[in-house]
Amino acid sequence: MSLDTWNGLEAHMFGDGPDLANELLALILEGKKTATCWDAAEGLKGSEVGKSWxxxxxxxxxxxxxxxxxxxxxxxxxxxxxxxxxxxEDDRTLASWRRGHESYFTRNGGFAPDMLLNCERFRLVQIVGEGAEQ
Structure with a gap:
């Protein structure tokens, strides 16, 4: 995820490129994606329970x-x-999650089955811009 700010909130982009960012955002807006994870070696990136972003x-x-x-x-x-x-993501099974995330971590610095992950659950608070209720 890349980091920036918007209206006083940290602003993140999911994934490792524009196409994946759009795909993951669509899953959030559809209500299918309510969790994410990243390599714990990258730190918490400002995440904490109750915090909006x-x-x-x-x-x-x-x-x-x-x-x-x-x-x-x-x-x-x-x-x-x-x-x-x-x-x-994908068919939402553990097997497809493992395949997809092993590939992601491999292309973004390294993968190991015992690597420590930060696992975050979240809820959608507001839709902004296109698709937002007026």
Whole structure:
């Protein structure tokens, strides 16, 4: 995730490129994605339970505001089916979550089955811009 600010909130872009950022944002707006994770070696990136933050699309435009509801750490190999489902990606199974995230971590600095992850659950607070209720 890349980091910036918007209206006093930290603003993040999911994924490692514009296409993935747009895909993951769409899952959030559809209500399918309510969780995310990242390599714990990158730190907490300002995340804490109760904190709100903005999400940018692939063009860097803020599209929604989320609020962290849970923040835990676990090993990649210990991520369970419920968390994989909450991530909302692919067919939402643990097997597809593992394939997709192993690929993501491999291309972004390294993967190990025992790597420690920050696992965050969130809720959609507000839609901003396109798709927002007027």
């Amino acid at each position: 903005a999400v940018k699309d692939g063009a860097g435009v803020v599209r929604c505001v989320l609020q962290t509801t849970e923040l835990t750490q676990r090993r990649f190999s210990d991520v369970d089916a419920a968390f994989a489902f909450a991530e909302g």
